Amino acid sequence: MKPQEVALGAAPGEADLHFKMGDFGGGSLYTMAAVVQKANPSTVRVPIRTLDSYPIDLSRPIFMKIDSEGAEYSILQGGRRTIEGAGNLTLMMEFDGVPSRGVGAR
DSSP, X not given: OOOOSXXXXXXXXXXXXXXXXXXXXXXXXXXXXXXXXXXSEEEEEEEEEOGGGSOOOTTSOEEEEEOOTTOHHHHHHHTHHHHHHOSSEEEEEOOTTOOOBTTTBO
């Protein structure tokens, strides 16, 4: 596993990542009260890639954890081929009360 300095989403592009400097959790591509109300909020422009753009060996067992502070639906949209093509996939998602309505979820 190698860390990537990108965000995952439904389509390639760029977006602003909102976070609190020194806080390694709770950052989001969406301006949410939980992020904006923190002391000294910061924003940085990040590239967006789709999960499907990564070369993943779908013949092997895959464990995927998604904890993206509201971008879960967008990530799933950008990973549709990977998820549908995986023969042995375990998918863990954390929602933690983050509202997904308004960011693509239905």
